[in-house]
Amino acid sequence: MLRSLTEVGPSKPVGYLPLKTIEDFVQLSPETVAAAATARGLTTAQFSPLECCIKSGALYVYHREALASLLQARADAVTAAGLPLDPDRFVAHIAAVWVDVDNPAHTVIRAAFADRS
Numbered sequence: 396m397l398r399s400l401t402e403v404g405p406s407k408p409v410g411y412l413p414l415k416t417i418e419d420f421v422q423l424s425p426e427t428v429a430a431a432a433t434a435r436g437l438t439t440a441q442f443s444p445l446e447c448c449i450k451s452g453a454l455y456v457y458h459r460e461a462l463a464s465l466l467q468a469r470a471d472a473v474t475a476a477g478l479p480l481d482p483d484r485f486v487a488h489i490a491a492v493w494v495d496v497d498n499p500a501h502t503v504i505r506a507a508f509a510d511r512s
Contacts, residue, residue: 396421400428400456403437407509408462409486414441415451425454432456440486448493455486462486462507469503476500 399410417425429439438459444452462482466473470480476499479485485507494500 397428400432400454402509403432403456404458405461407458408465409455409457409489409507411449411453411455411490413449413451413453417454429454429456438483440483440490442487442490446487447490449490453490455490457482457486459483465507466503469506472499472503476503478503 396412396416399412403410412421412428414425417423417428421428425441429441432439436458437456440455440457442449442452442455444450447453459482462485466478466480466482466485473480473485478500479488489504489507494504
């Protein structure tokens with residue numbers, strides 16, 4: 396279950412897990428998972444249910460440099476989709492706003508998660 400977070404790196408800039416999944420199924424605290432990611436040189440952001448489109452809130456882990464490169468490489472698509480170019484603001488935005496598959500932002504978000512499906 397932690398694969399969404401442990402695979403984050405240069406080829407997978409962003410991953411997340413709902414807080415409930417981390418606590419109930421992985422049986423770790425979000426803070427413990429975040430500390431392990433930070434020790435690997437990654438950035439983390441925890442969002443409460445009030446800040447996040449995920450019902451229980453979520454922990455996002457991201458490779459800031461890889462995400463910045465991806466956003467810059469796709470700057471025209473990012474801007475056209477109304478997404479922020481700043482990696483930290485991008486993560487906060489995708490945590491807060493659920494995007495349907497037909498939304499132009501969906502392609503950029505899928506790329507950030509390295510979702511090839």
